[in-house]
Amino acid sequence: MRASTYPLVDPAEAAELVLERTPVLPVEEVSLAAGWGRVLAEDLVAPSQLPPFPASAVDGYAVRAADGAGRLRVAGESAAGRPFEGALPEGAAARILTGGVLPVGADTVVMVEDVVEDGDSVVVPEGFPAGRNFHRPGSDLRQGELVLRRGEALGAAELGLAAALGFPRLSVRRRPRVALMSTGDELVEVGQEPGPGQIVDSNRWALLAALREAGTEVTVLGLAPDRPEALREMVVGVLAEHDVLVTSGGVSVGTHDLVKPLLESLGEVHVGRVKLKPGKPFTFATLGGGGLAFGLPGFPVSSLVTFEVFVRPSLRKMQGFAQPQRPRLPVRLGYEARPSADRTEYQRVTLIREGGELVARSTGSQSSSRLMSLAGAHALVPVPPGPQGISAGTIVEALILSLPG
Amino acid sequence: MRASTYPLVDPAEAAELVLERTPVLPVEEVSLAAGWGRVLAEDLVAPSQLPPFPASAVDGYAVRAADGAGRLRVAGESAAGRPFEGALPEGAAARILTGGVLPVGADTVVMVEDVVEDGDSVVVPEGFPAGRNFHRPGSDLRQGELVLRRGEALGAAELGLAAALGFPRLSVRRRPRVALMSTGDELVEVGQEPGPGQIVDSNRWALLAALREAGTEVTVLGLAPDRPEALREMVVGVLAEHDVLVTSGGVSVGTHDLVKPLLESLGEVHVGRVKLKPGKPFTFATLGGGGLAFGLPGFPVSSLVTFEVFVRPSLRKMQGFAQPQRPRLPVRLGYEARPSADRTEYQRVTLIREGGELVARSTGSQSSSRLMSLAGAHALVPVPPGPQGISAGTIVEALILSLPG
Numbered sequence: 153m154r155a156s157t158y159p160l161v162d163p164a165e166a167a168e169l170v171l172e173r174t175p176v177l178p179v180e181e182v183s184l185a186a187g188w189g190r191v192l193a194e195d196l197v198a199p200s201q202l203p204p205f206p207a208s209a210v211d212g213y214a215v216r217a218a219d220g221a222g223r224l225r226v227a228g229e230s231a232a233g234r235p236f237e238g239a240l241p242e243g244a245a246a247r248i249l250t251g252g253v254l255p256v257g258a259d260t261v262v263m264v265e266d267v268v269e270d271g272d273s274v275v276v277p278e279g280f281p282a283g284r285n286f287h288r289p290g291s292d293l294r295q296g297e298l299v300l301r302r303g304e305a306l307g308a309a310e311l312g313l314a315a316a317l318g319f320p321r322l323s324v325r326r327r328p329r330v331a332l333m334s335t336g337d338e339l340v341e342v343g344q345e346p347g348p349g350q351i352v353d354s355n356r357w358a359l360l361a362a363l364r365e366a367g368t369e370v371t372v373l374g375l376a377p378d379r380p381e382a383l384r385e386m387v388v389g390v391l392a393e394h395d396v397l398v399t400s401g402g403v404s405v406g407t408h409d410l411v412k413p414l415l416e417s418l419g420e421v422h423v424g425r426v427k428l429k430p431g432k433p434f435t436f437a438t439l440g441g442g443g444l445a446f447g448l449p450g451f452p453v454s455s456l457v458t459f460e461v462f463v464r465p466s467l468r469k470m471q472g473f474a475q476p477q478r479p480r481l482p483v484r485l486g487y488e489a490r491p492s493a494d495r496t497e498y499q500r501v502t503l504i505r506e507g508g509e510l511v512a513r514s515t516g517s518q519s520s521s522r523l524m525s526l527a528g529a530h531a532l533v534p535v536p537p538g539p540q541g542i543s544a545g546t547i548v549e550a551l552i553l554s555l556p557g
Numbered sequence: 558m559r560a561s562t563y564p565l566v567d568p569a570e571a572a573e574l575v576l577e578r579t580p581v582l583p584v585e586e587v588s589l590a591a592g593w594g595r596v597l598a599e600d601l602v603a604p605s606q607l608p609p610f611p612a613s614a615v616d617g618y619a620v621r622a623a624d625g626a627g628r629l630r631v632a633g634e635s636a637a638g639r640p641f642e643g644a645l646p647e648g649a650a651a652r653i654l655t656g657g658v659l660p661v662g663a664d665t666v667v668m669v670e671d672v673v674e675d676g677d678s679v680v681v682p683e684g685f686p687a688g689r690n691f692h693r694p695g696s697d698l699r700q701g702e703l704v705l706r707r708g709e710a711l712g713a714a715e716l717g718l719a720a721a722l723g724f725p726r727l728s729v730r731r732r733p734r735v736a737l738m739s740t741g742d743e744l745v746e747v748g749q750e751p752g753p754g755q756i757v758d759s760n761r762w763a764l765l766a767a768l769r770e771a772g773t774e775v776t777v778l779g780l781a782p783d784r785p786e787a788l789r790e791m792v793v794g795v796l797a798e799h800d801v802l803v804t805s806g807g808v809s810v811g812t813h814d815l816v817k818p819l820l821e822s823l824g825e826v827h828v829g830r831v832k833l834k835p836g837k838p839f840t841f842a843t844l845g846g847g848g849l850a851f852g853l854p855g856f857p858v859s860s861l862v863t864f865e866v867f868v869r870p871s872l873r874k875m876q877g878f879a880q881p882q883r884p885r886l887p888v889r890l891g892y893e894a895r896p897s898a899d900r901t902e903y904q905r906v907t908l909i910r911e912g913g914e915l916v917a918r919s920t921g922s923q924s925s926s927r928l929m930s931l932a933g934a935h936a937l938v939p940v941p942p943g944p945q946g947i948s949a950g951t952i953v954e955a956l957i958l959s960l961p962g
Binding site: 153154155184185187188202203204205207209211230231232233234235247249250251252253264265269287291292293299300304306307308309310311312313314315316317318319320336337338339342343345346348349350351352353354355356357358359360361362364365372401450451452456459474475477479480481482505508510517519520521522523524526527528529547552554555556557 | 558559560589590592593607608609610612614616635636637638639640652654655656657658669670674692696697698704705709711712713714715716717718719720721722723724725741742743744747748750751753754755756757758759760761762763764765766767769770777806814855856857861864879880882884885886887910913915922924925926927928929931932933934952957959960961962
């Protein structure tokens, strides 16, 4: 057993290094039904204008404003999808339904609430100038207008827009394929009774959820064998079909740690330790075949915090997100943040609204094995190393995981 | 054609009425792999303590603090999953790896970086009191402690906790099953060339994405037939297998509107119009079989805004979320918000960070057909009706859809 010889890297530098080495994945076409959460790979330009015709915004009567107030003959109807045929004669009105085409010659729509219907005629009151209650062609979108930018995530409105413009399929970035593996001779499967010195493999389930939230497709490899050659074979066998290998455990300095030597043999280890608490043994490597490998520490909080700080931004960059980072917001520290002597600590906090502010409260003991410090946490607050810490009441920038209800 | 006789309901009252009529769905068991995003149906209590044994936090040597500084014989090893057998003799140390069990008799761990290894012995320096570098049994979680509350959403940390405590399956609320239908004779399928007066059915794709984001399972019924009896048959045929019917279009007052009469015939219409802009024709009904029906307006923005205001909170309540609403944050209005005369308007805004504040900018024309007003929008700002509007620079509460990067 000997102390690690990997240099201790500043976490901001390590995060930057990871992003620099992260490729953006290839483009693929998906249907609108499969588009939610995907990221556009190219700008979307309107091939035609919206609406394509003057469309009534209400149910009522299409008239010529020049005819003025008074009784008008009802000459027909313009329902949605069944336009009024021909031009609207002078002195006449056309019944029009929401979404119906404004007949040629008509230049305004009077709402049904505002008229008096009387058999085959309708009485229109004073004060209805041209241009009311309909959407002009091109008023929502002009032909050739830039609708959505490359790098924008596809949500409900974006997919609706793509459909309205007649795109049944969209070019998006492929989702990362991730192989997930847990290492550690102490691990047993959930549902098994742990023997002496054994614990349940919980990281698999936590990381599986985190990977799905990040938009990836995951292959769960399960518990890794504890013999270097068997482990190597298992990993080599799946690398070709995956973009990323994520392991947890086995990256500390002990004699039984297998992951760092494995990654050294498969490619290049760029980061082997970081000045981060929790998460010091975090390991990042590029692999010979072009993939990335993240060796996360075995303690549950360490694995999830290093996932947030290093892995998730990388996975989001792969998918083409213009902004792969979690959003940040200023929050007021509701507690005295004690620092680590030599590492940046990502403290887990809940947020509550107090007046116009978000106030951060500690989730309690920040031990690297205490998952309760992350359960229900809304944010991570980076506390720099050194003697000072951060006083209660200070405004700090927090990485937002979710907002309080 | 006649004006609607449904009373115009205040949107806050309508939203409350919808939630009051919304049932919480039954409980089902899911595996940890299927748990992400689900909501716990019962409190989770720790059946045992965590960690279950004193576990080393580092790689190093387990010693008896009373032995003090000096040379100690290395009596064996405690690796993760392979504990040291028996008690640690006085004057001896055990090599210990991260996660390994502290041997009986040992009361502190000295990091490998801090010792000098010398063949079968190790030299420990001064200053290592008892209690260092290991996690005490129960220090993360005591037996019987409340771990997760009913109504909490299952994310990475929560699923990791459940696994660590040995729960391979969890009781959660069933996801809502939603039947989605578009009505309107003017609609054609995306990919088809619209004829005169026709437009592409875009709401289907927007609402499908919104429903998935809300955590539901969706059956897409597609375009509804325009004959009342055929429509009725189609809907009746699927109600038994669904908790919710969502329609778009066909809820205005025109002679061709089919949805309100259909819902009247299938149950009770509680809301037929709301003082909301956009979205006045929003319709809510309870159905004879116990399901809910939401008749959303046909204009794309109206359908998505009424989805956010009325439907999404209902779907989240069904799933058991303790807080079914979107989070709210104070934002500074970066524009002059002009009001509607008689309806609350949900204006769509983007947010940008300016110093410590979020500043809301209008997404441009707020026309009910202009989906561009929702594309990329981060929030909705409710602007009350009346003559005043809201001055630029005012702090308002915004419904947050997403945060800016």
